[in-house]
């Protein structure tokens with residue numbers, strides 16, 4: 001049924017471009033923007049029939065879905081909004097879609113606050129927390145701890161190649177948290193000072209594996225070796241339902257220019273042709289459950305091995321593609 005889906009609203013196309021180019025990034029923020037884009041598509045639609053309206057919304061969902069493959073919050077958001085599209089007329093469909101998108105956005109924000117309260121209970125006054133990348137779910141835990149009056153210090157990994165650690169450092173400084181910014185290679189050395197490693201997630205698999213920014217798995221292994229507990233802050237929108245039926249999570253490979261410029265590549269390649277030089281840039285990696293101490297969600301904290309129970313409760317066994325009729 002996806003043949004000849006109609007063109008999407010320019011705002012939807014712009015949101016899709018922003019997600020692909022990482023102007024909009026981070027799993028929760030992507031989900032929020034995707035729900036918002038579907039609402040815009042519904043609002044602007046001039047469909048002459050309910051069937052045309054539904055096809056436009058499916059086309060918008062497909063365009064958004066195809067931007068980045070790893071954060072499951074994106075298809076989960078699209079599926080949630082499209083499943084709430086109901087009514088016999090275009091105006092009923094429009095109203096239900098917009099209402100459902102708004103409900104999703106409100107739930108997302110409330111889940112993050114709730115998760116933050118739960119996660120902050122793991123943090124004690126005076127704790128030092130090491131972070132990786134930039135996660136709004138992880139920051140929610142730190143913010144709640146600070147609001148509770150706890151003195152928290154942060155060691156923030158830079159997170160090459162895109163340096164999302166700078167965003168984390170800036171937001172932590174806004175909260176008044178003392179920050180030590182370190183390059184990724186310094187993480188093991190600074191783990192000696194850390195009481196927790198705190199990261200977010202793009203997807204959580206049914207076996208409790210955590211898919212997050214490249215470098216998370218190495219950090220978790222080092223933390224285990226150093227005896228530092230690893231806490232993953234992830235709303236249930238990050239649970240990947242397809243992994244219950246054996247599917248794996250696709251790891252996004254991004255452009256080599258994020259790692260080396262054309263000039264740098266030419267310099268490395270030297271006199272030889274480029275063929276022998278390969279630059280790989282995986283954006284995410286998989287941390288096995290044995291290196292994770294707790295997954296903190298808005299439904300409570302879970303040992304990674306038991307997350308599948310929550311996943312079954314929330315998603316059932318079947319999912320399907322977000323835009324499937």
Ligand SMILES: O=C(COP(=O)(O)O)[C@H](O)[C@H](O)COP(=O)(O)O
Nearest residue numbers: 025026027028135136137200201213
């Ligand atoms: O890996 C990243 C972002 O990767 P990118 O910068 O490539 O999108 C974040 O840790 C998760 O998405 C969780 O973020 P949040 O808690 O905000 O959902």
